[in-house]
Structures are given as C-alpha cells and as structure tokens.
Amino acid sequence: MEYRTLGNSPVQASAVTFGAWAIGGWMWGGSDRADAIEAIRASFDEGVTSIDTAPIYGQGHSEVLVGEAIKGIPREKVQLLTKFGMRWDTRQGDFAFHTTDNDGNPLDVFKYAAKESVIRECEDSLRRLGTDYIDLLQIHWPDKTTPVSETMEALEILLQQGKIRAAGVSNYSAELLKEARQTLAVASDQVPYSMVERSIEKELVPYCLETGTSIIAYSPLQRGLLTGKIKPDHVFAPGDHRPGTLFYRPENIRRINAFLDKIRPLAGDKGVSLSQLVIRWTIDRPGITVALAGARNAAQAAENARAAAFSLAADERNLIDTALGELVLES
Structure with a gap:
C-alpha cells in the first residue's frame, strides 16, 4: 500500500481508502452488518488504514459500523475520515x-x-x-445559508481543541475552495472523479496542484459500473439510487462496457481485475491523492486494496487514455 499526506496536515492516508457509504445501507438497498465489519477488517489486513464515512450514511449507521470494525486496532494505526453538514434531525439550513x-x-x-x-x-x-479524535473532518456539501468563513472557523476551533487532526471540504468547486482557504488552509477536497466523470480536471485539479490541496476522489468505480459486472438489464434492490443516474442508463451501460472490453486485455496481461486497473489509473492521475473504494464484503475489500500493489507504465496509461477518448456517453 502507498500512504500519502493530506495537504498540509499531519495525516497520512492510504492511497486506496475504504469508502463506507454503501455499508450504511441508505440509498444502496440495505446492508449486512457482519459483511460490512468483515469488509473493513479485510481491507485493513491488506494495508488500507483509512476509512471514509459520514453521519448521513444510514443516519449514523455507517459510523457505528466503522467504530465496531476498528475495535482492537491501535487507534494510531487507522485514520478516520468523516463529515458533517447533512442534517436529517433539523429543518435548519438549505433543504x-x-x-x-x-x-x-x-x-x-x-x-x-x-x-x-x-x-x-x-x-x-x-x-x-x-x-x-477524528483524523479528517469534512463539510459534506456546501451550505448556502451559512457563510463559508463561519464553517471554517468552527473547524479551526475543533483543530485547536484536538478533536480533529485535519479539516477538509467535500463537493467544493475551485471558487468555493478559494473562499474557504481565506479562513483556513484546508487539507483536502473530496469530489466525484472517475474514468467517466472527469469534470474536475478543468479548474479544480489545477488549483489544488497550485495550492498543495489534496483531492480525495469518490466513486472512482462509478458506483460499481466500472467493475464491468453491471449489464443493461441488471436488477437493482429496492431503494438503490443508481438506476436514476446518468451513467446507469442502459445505453450508457452498454457504451461503458464496450470501453471496458477494450482495456480488459491489459488487466489480463497484468494479472489484475478491471476494478483494480481502474483504481490504479485513478490514484495515478495528477492531483489525486486518495481514491475511495467501497465494498460490501471482505472479498471486494481485499480486491480493491490490491489495486495499489502494482504499477502502470506510461504506454499502458496511454492505452487506457486512448480508449477513454473514444468513449462518448448519451446525455
């Protein structure tokens, strides 16, 4: 495993970090407690020392499961990343x-x-x-009803109290990140990024490279689609949010799977899975410090973790990028 420093903070995170949204069950059609805990522990055994969660993931359920899973592990050997700002227990703020x-x-x-x-x-x-203490505390989504400076001041207080080791943001544009950094030099910005979702490359990546701000990429597997295991006729569990998204339209599933077929031989040559190839490509991208990879069981978790165990040569990355350049999705 590779370990990378988050911005200007003292926190080092594993390049592949366990994403704990799905284990919360919410918007993913439920989850199994035992499988979730085994997934986190299997991930840790493979060198994944960092876990990213949030209160909204199952309305506290994901955080509780993470807490259970790390019992018995020396606290200094694991990095806990969580968030705030998505409240279901109040009607204050921005609906x-x-x-x-x-x-x-x-x-x-x-x-x-x-x-x-x-x-x-x-x-x-x-x-x-x-x-x-929390290793990295992040605002989950921008709140237009609260000044950015006020939110950053709260994080500064928590830093001074030792309740958190680093402060970050999530889903912030380059413009919002600039505003936040006028009050607090945040360590990171957690944003969506994958082979098929690269909009941050235009403004956010250059700004983060310039300022030394880490980017934590979420959904690098595009919520499971880039594993190659999802077909156009896939049946999702009740409550699963994915069928309503752009990438999960049947025609886009077909087009993405056709792209994956082009790079599948490279995965075979390297003795890795498509998922591992996709995650490795992601953590090699300029500006990307960490990629979050979710797993619902131990086998998935171990597979994701091993994406950091091999490297891609320049010509292999070029092969992937060429195939990506030929992919056009239905809007």
Missing part, C-alpha cells in the same frame, strides 16, 4: 432532498453548517465512532 431511512421512513435532509451545528455533529460522530 437538500426528500429520502427514506433504512426502514422506509420518510426523511427531509438539510445542508446545514453553522458553527454550533458543526461542533455538535463532531461530538456525535466521536461518540458513534468510539474515539476521542
């Missing part, structure tokens, strides 16, 4: 969306990152995770 919890009960979610809310959420996360 985000309607959803349901894991039991099917309706919920309204609000983006809210006022100072007192940030500090309260941090305390709640510490309790659920069973720890006395």
